[in-house]
Amino acid sequence: xxxxxxxxxxxxxxxxxxxxxxxxxxxxxxxxxxxxxxxxxxxxxxxxxxxxxxxxxxxxxxxxxxxxxxxxxxxxxxxxxxxxxxxxxxxxxxxxxxxxxxxxxxxxxxxxxxxxxxxxxxxxxxxxxxxxxxxxxxxxxxxxxxxxxxxxxxxxxxxxxxxxxxxxxxxxxxxxxxxxxxxxxxxxxxxxxxxxxxxxxxxxxxxxxxxxxxxxxxxxxxxxxxxxxxxxxxxxxxxxxxxxxxxxxxxxxxxxxxxxxxxxxxxxxxxxxxxxxxxxxxxxxxxxxxxxxxxxxxxxxxxxxxxxxxxxxxxxxxxxxxxxxxxxxxxxxxxxxxxxxxxxxxxxxxxxxxxxxxxxxxxxxxxxxxxxxxxxxxxxxxxxxxxxxxxxxxxxxxxxxxxxxxxxxxxxxxxxxxxxxxxxxxxxxxxxxxxxxxxxxxxxxxxxxxxxxxxxxxxxxxxxxxxxxxxxxxxxxxxxxxxxxxxxxxxxxxxxxxxxxxxxxxxxxxxxxxxxxxxxxxxxxxxxxxxxxxxxxxxxxxxxxxxxxxxxxxxxxxxxxxxxxxxxxxxxxxxxxxxxxxxxxxxxxxxxxxx
Amino acid sequence: xxxxxxxxxxxxxxxxxxxxxxxxxxxxxxxxxxxxxxxxxxxxxxxxxxxxxxxxxxxxxxxxxxxxxxxxxxxxxxxxxxxxxxxxxxxxxxxxxxxxxxxxxxxxxxxxxxxxxxxxxxxxxxxxxxxxxxxxxxxxxxxxxxxxxxxxxxxxxxxxxxxxxxxxxxxxxxxxxxxxxxxxxxxxxxxxxxxxxxxxxxxxxxxxxxxxxxxxxxxxxxxxxxxxxxxxxxxxxxxxxxxxxxxxxxxxxxxxxxxxxxxxxxxxxxxxxxxxxxxxxxxxxxxxxxxxxxxxxxxxxxxxxxxxxxxxxxxxxxxxxxxxxxxxxxxxxxxxxxxxxxxxxxxxxxxxxxxxxxxxxxxxxxxxxxxxxxxxxxxxxxxxxxxxxxxxxxxxxxxxxxxx
Numbered sequence: 001x002x003x004x005x006x007x008x009x010x011x012x013x014x015x016x017x018x019x020x021x022x023x024x025x026x027x028x029x030x031x032x033x034x035x036x037x038x039x040x041x042x043x044x045x046x047x048x049x050x051x052x053x054x055x056x057x058x059x060x061x062x063x064x065x066x067x068x069x070x071x072x073x074x075x076x077x078x079x080x081x082x083x084x085x086x087x088x089x090x091x092x093x094x095x096x097x098x099x100x101x102x103x104x105x106x107x108x109x110x111x112x113x114x115x116x117x118x119x120x121x122x123x124x125x126x127x128x129x130x131x132x133x134x135x136x137x138x139x140x141x142x143x144x145x146x147x148x149x150x151x152x153x154x155x156x157x158x159x160x161x162x163x164x165x166x167x168x169x170x171x172x173x174x175x176x177x178x179x180x181x182x183x184x185x186x187x188x189x190x191x192x193x194x195x196x197x198x199x200x201x202x203x204x205x206x207x208x209x210x211x212x213x214x215x216x217x218x219x220x221x222x223x224x225x226x227x228x229x230x231x232x233x234x235x236x237x238x239x240x241x242x243x244x245x246x247x248x249x250x251x252x253x254x255x256x257x258x259x260x261x262x263x264x265x266x267x268x269x270x271x272x273x274x275x276x277x278x279x280x281x282x283x284x285x286x287x288x289x290x291x292x293x294x295x296x297x298x299x300x301x302x303x304x305x306x307x308x309x310x311x312x313x314x315x316x317x318x319x320x321x322x323x324x325x326x327x328x329x330x331x332x333x334x335x336x337x338x339x340x341x342x343x344x345x346x347x348x349x350x351x352x353x354x355x356x357x358x359x360x361x362x363x364x365x366x367x368x369x370x371x372x373x374x375x376x377x378x379x380x381x382x383x384x385x386x387x388x389x390x391x392x393x394x395x396x397x398x399x400x401x402x403x404x405x406x407x408x409x410x411x412x413x414x415x416x417x418x419x420x421x422x423x424x425x426x427x428x429x430x431x432x433x434x435x436x437x438x439x440x441x442x443x444x445x446x447x448x449x450x451x452x453x454x455x456x457x458x459x460x461x462x463x464x465x466x467x468x469x470x471x472x473x474x475x476x477x478x479x480x481x482x483x484x485x486x487x488x489x490x491x492x493x494x495x496x497x498x499x500x501x502x503x504x505x506x507x508x509x510x511x512x513x514x515x516x517x518x519x520x521x522x523x524x525x526x527x528x529x530x531x532x533x534x535x536x537x538x539x540x541x542x543x544x545x546x547x548x549x550x551x552x553x554x555x556x557x558x559x560x561x562x563x564x565x566x567x568x569x570x571x572x573x574x575x576x577x578x579x580x581x582x583x584x585x586x587x588x589x590x591x592x593x594x595x
Numbered sequence: 596x597x598x599x600x601x602x603x604x605x606x607x608x609x610x611x612x613x614x615x616x617x618x619x620x621x622x623x624x625x626x627x628x629x630x631x632x633x634x635x636x637x638x639x640x641x642x643x644x645x646x647x648x649x650x651x652x653x654x655x656x657x658x659x660x661x662x663x664x665x666x667x668x669x670x671x672x673x674x675x676x677x678x679x680x681x682x683x684x685x686x687x688x689x690x691x692x693x694x695x696x697x698x699x700x701x702x703x704x705x706x707x708x709x710x711x712x713x714x715x716x717x718x719x720x721x722x723x724x725x726x727x728x729x730x731x732x733x734x735x736x737x738x739x740x741x742x743x744x745x746x747x748x749x750x751x752x753x754x755x756x757x758x759x760x761x762x763x764x765x766x767x768x769x770x771x772x773x774x775x776x777x778x779x780x781x782x783x784x785x786x787x788x789x790x791x792x793x794x795x796x797x798x799x800x801x802x803x804x805x806x807x808x809x810x811x812x813x814x815x816x817x818x819x820x821x822x823x824x825x826x827x828x829x830x831x832x833x834x835x836x837x838x839x840x841x842x843x844x845x846x847x848x849x850x851x852x853x854x855x856x857x858x859x860x861x862x863x864x865x866x867x868x869x870x871x872x873x874x875x876x877x878x879x880x881x882x883x884x885x886x887x888x889x890x891x892x893x894x895x896x897x898x899x900x901x902x903x904x905x906x907x908x909x910x911x912x913x914x915x916x917x918x919x920x921x922x923x924x925x926x927x928x929x930x931x932x933x934x935x936x937x938x939x940x941x942x943x944x945x946x947x948x949x950x951x952x953x954x955x956x957x958x959x960x961x962x963x964x965x966x967x968x969x970x971x972x973x974x975x976x977x978x979x980x981x982x983x984x985x986x987x988x989x990x991x992x993x994x995x996x997x998x999x
Contacts, residue, residue, distance in 0.1 A: 070682070113732045120734025123708050125715045130732075158679035161690050162709040175705070185705055189682050189689035433714055434644055434763040494765070 008047040009033045010172050011264035012179045013468040015084075017272070018296065019223065020305050021077045022243055023192065024250060027084055028179060028220040029468040030171055035213040036202075047261055049170040051121060052216055056200065059114045060101040062147055064200040066118060066126075067095045068159040068167075071193035071223070072483065075313075078223065079272070079306030080480055081336065083472045086454040088221040090195045091444035091481045093155040094126055099147045107148040111135065115152075123162040128154060133362055136402045139390060141357045141446060151359075155441040155484040159194070161185050167196055167218065171259075178259025179267075183220070184252045193223040217471075224250050242302065246295025254293060266466060267294050274304035308334040310352055311416075313447040315482035318419065322490040327366075328419040329356065329445060329482060331409075340411045350411035353387075356418070358445040360401045362394040363425035364487060368403065370421040376414050385409060396425070424489050432491060442485040449478045540574055629977070630787055633744030635896045637662045637672045640721060642753030642762045644678040649833040650824050652680045653694040654752045654794055654840040656702035661847045662748065665895025673724055673739055675711035677753075677763050687831060694836040694844070696828045710737050718768045725749075725776045727785060743784035748792070748893045752837070755795030757818060758803065774804035781807040788881070790858075790893040794839045796821040799875040811881040813862060815839035816872035823871050838870045852895055859885035 015027040034048035045053060055061065073089035080089075096118070100110050112130040119126040129135050135152035142149060164185065168175045175181055188194050199217040226245035248254050258265040271279070279302065311331040319325035331354065340350060360366050368391050373380045387406045394401035409416060453475040493499075535542075639662070641655035659674055681692050681703045692702045711720060723729050724739050741747055754761045758770040780786055791812040793801050798814030805812065815822040815837070824834035825841040836844075846864050850856055862885065865874035878885060891897045 116730075116732035117734050120710075120736040123710065123712065125712050127732075128714070158682055158713065160679055160682035160707075161703055161705065162707045162712075165706050165708055185690040185703075186688065432765075434765040 006035055008035070008045065009263050010047045010259075010261055011467050012171075012259060012262045013264065013266045013268065013466065014179050014182075015268045015270055015468060016247075016294065016296075017084075017270040018242060018275070019078050020274075020303070021074075022240075023078075023223050023225050024245055025078070025084070026222045026224060026250070027088065028183075028218075028222075029471070030180070030218040031467040032170075032172075032216040032218075033213060034216075047172045048214070048216065052170060052200065053214060055114070055117060055121075056202070056214055059098075059110045059117075061114070061200060062099040062101045062202055064098040064114075065096070065197065066122070067195055067197040068122075068124065068157070068163050069093065069095070069193075069195035070159045070189075071191070071195075073193055073481070075309060075480060077306070080309030080312075081307040081452070081454055081478060082272070083454045083456060083474070083476065084221065085309075086476060086479045087471075088195055088197060088219060089479075089481060090197065091153060091155065092484055093153060093157040093159075094124060094129075095153045096126065096129060097142055097149060097151040099149045101147065104148060107150065108132070111150045122166050124157055124159075126154070126157075132399050133397060134400070136359050136392070136400055138357050138359075138402060138404060140355060140388075140404050140406070141448070153359075153443040155443050159196075160189065164188070164196060164220075167198065170198075170216070170218065172261040173259035177257055178262060178265060179255065180259075182247060182251045182253055182255055187224065187251050188220075188222055191222045191224045194221065196220045217467075226250055240301055242298040244295070244297040246293045248293050249295070264466060266468075268468070269294070269296070272304065272306055274306065275302065278302050278304045308336050309478050309480050310334065310336050310340070310449050310452060311354065311447070313445075313480045313482050315445055315485060317485050317487065319421075322424060322488065324421065324423050325487070326370075326419050326421045327358075327360070327442070327485065328417050329358070329447075331416045331418075331447070333414050337411055337413075352409045352411050352413075353449065353451050354407045354409060355448045355450060356403070356405040356407065356445060357448075358403045360394065360403075360422070360442055361440065362396055362398070362400055363427055363440065363489065364401075364422045364442060365394065365425050366401050366403075366420055366422045368393065368420070370419075372419050374417045374419075375409070376416075424487065427489065429492055429494070429497070432494075436489075436491045436494075439486040439488040442487060444481040444484055447480045447482065452478045454478045540578070630744050632746060632787060632892070633742060634671060635667050635746045635748070635893065636739060636741045636786075637667050637748045637750070637894075638675075638724065638739060639672065640675045640716070640749075640751045640753075642675075642677055642716060642751065642760060642768075644763045646680070646683060646685045647833055648678070648753070649680050649692075649831065650836050651752045652676060652678065653692055653702060653836050655750065656692050656707075657694045657836065657840055657844050658750050658792075659707075660700075660702050660704070661844065662894055665847075665850070665852050665891060665897075667894075667896045669706075669708045670736070671896070672708075673711070673737070674707075674709050675716045675721065675724075676709050676713075677716040678713065685832075693828065693831065694841070696826060696830075696835065698830075708736075714763075716763060718762050718766050718772075721762070721768065722772065722776050726779045727783065739785070741785050743787060745786050746788045746790070746893050747786045748790050750792045750794075751801075752794040752840070755793070755797060755801060757797050758800045760793070760795060760801055770801050771804045773801060774806065777805060777810060778807050781809065788892070792843075794822060794837050798822060799877070802877060805877070805880060808880055808882070811858070811876070811878055811885075813874060813876035815870065815874055817875045820872040838872075839865070839874060842866075842869065847890075847894065850890070852891065852897055854889075854891070856890050857886050858888045858890055858893075861890055 010030070010032050012031075013029045015025075015029065017025040017027070019025055032048050034043075034045060034053065036043075043053070067090040069090040069092050072092060073085060075085065075089070079085050096115070098111065098114060100107050102110055115129045116127045118124075129152035134154070135150050137149060138151055139149075142151065164183070168180055168183070171180055173180060175183060197217075197219045199219075201215045201217075203212055203215060226243040227249055310333075312334055313329065313331055315327065315329045317325055318328055337352065340352070371382060373382050373385055375385070385407050387408050389406070390402075390404040392399070392402040403420075405418075454477070455475045456469075456472045458469065458473065637658075639655050639658050641651045643651040655674070655676060659672065662672060663669070680686060681690050688698075690703055691698075694700065694702055711724075724737070727739060729738055739747075751760060759767040760773075761767055777789065780789070787809060789807075789810045791802055791810065793799075793812070793814045795801070795814075796816060797818050797820065798816050799812075800818050801814065802810075802812035816839075823838050825836045825838045826834065828835045842865060843861070846856075846861055862874070862876050867873045889897075
């Protein structure tokens with residue numbers, strides 16, 4: 001249980017660790033602490049960033065972690081058992097989990113508002129996590145014991161300078177002084193793996209359990225390759241001298257001075273246990289450490305390997321086609337498990353507990369009854385190995401599918417594969433992203449080993465004041481993240497709406513056009529028109545005569561057709577002339593008689 | 596009796612004058628010319644996705660850099676980038692974006708804040724930013740919080756055509772939608788003046804439907820013309836900048852924050868032969884003359900400060916000093932959003948003021964107040980209004996004299 005002190009404190013530390021495959025791990029650790037007096041609601045902060053304290057107060061956050069990562073942590077080469085890989089090896093993209101201190105029915109609203117605020121604060125599209133299809137509430141993972149936890153990831157989010165800029169502005173010295181002035185952007189973004197993380201904790205006071213402060217931890221983990229060996233990628237087996245490096249050679253910058261606001265500003269160089277034993281074996285001076293511009297020069301080739309997690313976890317897709325497929329999680333034993341077996345007592349059965357959390361979006365419709373387990377390539381009954389299982393099936397366009405498993409494996413197992421089948425769903429045409437042909441992502445699964453605790457042990461206890469070292473000594477379960485899977489879904493032809501409209505309009509035009517033609521046009525009309533033109537001269541009088549004779553005779557008039565009114569009559573028709581003459585005559589008569 | 600008869604038309608005239616004055620004062624207070632220019636905003640939008648549209652990102656980032664260099668802070672810039680080029684896996688120079696083959700300038704720099712990224716750059720979000728109609732949860736940094744005194748620069752680049760602009764290869768923004776959004780903005784008093792700059796093919800068709808006052812627009816090409824990229828960078832592998840933006844930048848790189856270059860010099864600097872298209876601008880909705888508008892009214896945020904060591908003196912003394920030394924109280928002081936602090940070495944002469952000086956000072960104070968009011972006029976009818984106010988006492992005096 002961490003306790004906050006009575007005033008604000010800031011400390012900055014950098015840990016450098018050579019990795020077996022000729023790379024260097026640089027881990028920046030900034031810790032900012034602010035006390036929260038119970039009787040004051042408002043507070044002036046002079047080291048702690050105001051935006052974070054406002055966020056905590058507004059959304060009643062108990063704990064939160066936000067990470068921006070690019071690259072994949074190579075568990076085989078860089079280790080899986082040490083605290084840095086357990087805490088700082090994160091899935092690519094954005095990962096956010098938060099525990100809230102509000103009643104159950106308000107947690108989703110708080111989560112939604114939190115994602116929007118974070119997206120404005122860190123220049124990322126974290127607001128996409130607001131929709132219920134992208135977040136979930138796992139119960140047995142993370143720190144769900146604290147309360148209502150919500151978890152979401154965006155695997156495809158890009159991470160670049162615009163995410164680092166506001167993150168650095170939360171530090172008291174920004175990127176102007178101290179260790180953060182080392183962060184040369186091109187060097188960081190050229191690295192094999194970089195992850196910036198923000199972790200907020202509200203520790204409770206030991207005495208009464210009330211909140212005693214806020215602790216903000218910001219870490220940046222970068223795996224770099226020194227410049228002089230950029231081109232070659234060597235196997236670990238080849239005995240070549242490790243590249244020599246210094247801070248200015250890997251970052252291109254020098255530290256100008258410490259941050260004066262920091263209580264503690266240290267640089268540590270971490271040699272792993274495997275490396276130390278190798279160095280001892282050589283019994284020669286195989287490396288030289290420079291203090292001013294911190295660096296390391298290797299004189300003799302050394303080969304070592306990092307400590308691994310109990311099982312390698314990896315995940316892949318099976319099947320082909322756009323209709324269905326299967327997801328498989330494979331767990332392989334490492335040297336560590338072999339060590340477990342050999343160290344074990346013969347009478348007791350050595351058991352290895354593995355927790356699996358997998359969240360799958362709704363359009364990958366998983367069939368949970370098809371969950372199969374193969375141990376050492378032989379199919380097994382699931383109930384023999386699964387201790388507990390919690391499944392929250394997905395709902396179309398509402399929530400993703402969550403599966404949490406607690407498995408118990410025998411330590412002598414060589415490999416295990418968990419596979420589950422799925423059908424690919426259909427999305428509405430508006431729901432496709434602009435680059436739909438790339439495919440859709442299934443976020444990383446989380447494999448944890450609760451029996452083991454990743455924590456370093458130091459011989460001397462005097463370093464306990466350093467926050468980084470105390471963090472490294474903390475006992476926390478070993479975590480591994482699997483790969484993100486890319487699922488190609490069927491994409492529609494996005495030009496189809498245009499095609500449909502065009503063809504429908506054409507069909508309508510043809511249909512109604514021909515219908516109108518059929519109804520309106522008469523057969524033989526043109527011949528009749530021609531005939532009428534000849535008979536036009538005495539047409540009016542003839543018609544009158546016909547009508548008169550018909551009336552006298554009491555018979556219907558003959559079939560002499562009257563000229564249709566729509567025929568092209570001349571501008572001045574005879575009828576009109578007669579009428580005009582009649583009116584003129586009446587007018588003359590009137591004039592004559594009125595005078 | 597003769598007096599009363601002659602007084603009658605005078606009284607009528609006075610009454611009419613008073614009514615006219617009240618009306619004109621009321622009218623002038625509601626006209627927009629009297630709102631002061633308070634701040635500058637910039638909305639920079641890149642609408643293209645995918646690596647081969649690198650140049651559109653470089654265009655937008657070049658404008659971003661210019662606008663930041665000339666003074667607009669990140670809080671007043673809304674930057675919308677539809678894809679990530681700097682940290683793209685295809686970028687040989689991570690975290691670096693160049694707009695020139697010589698790679699002299701890294702546009703991405705160390706302090707970049709992108710407000711709308713990736714899939715968030717949609718027509719809906721763009722129109723929400725312009726009209727200010729967001730959901731309640733949207734944070735302040737993603738909102739255009741301009742007021743009635745703001746000058747807004749809106750720059751859009753990407754692929755476009757006749758009366759539309761393509762967003763991310765999946766939707767379009769039409770010219771009448773944009774005109775409607777700008778009309779909404781004007782109704783809600785969200786800007787005083789708006790400059791729209793568009794760098795796409797057939798760009799000038801995008802603002803053909805505007806009818807709101809206070810809008811100035813320039814496009815890189817006319818209807819039927821394409822806008823071309825400037826050059827290809829064989830190292831990065833794609834074209835890195837468009838011609839229109841390249842020449843715009845060439846104009847701005849010569850400027851610093853205090854230069855007085857006018858908009859007309861910017862608009863006249865475009866050579867159709869070099870651009871391979873005609874840069875067409877539309878000023879029929881804009882009242883001011885382009886020669887009098889400095890480019891920093893839109894592209895920068897100018898605050899002139901003069902450093903002074905000693906304590907700040909009261910404002911009235913400063914005005915007297917101004918009136919005495921005949922310093923020009925012209926628009927370089929009053930039109931920019933600046934406050935001017937006078938030099939401190941002129942203050943030593945204030946200490947020896949006598950009684951006559953005080954009377955002269957008060958007259959000078961009134962005179963300088965009048966002068967300052969005169970110089971903030973931006974239209975003639977307010978001038979006429981004030982002239983009439985001045986004439987009124989003269990009229991009363993003359994009637995009194997004539998009645999004697």
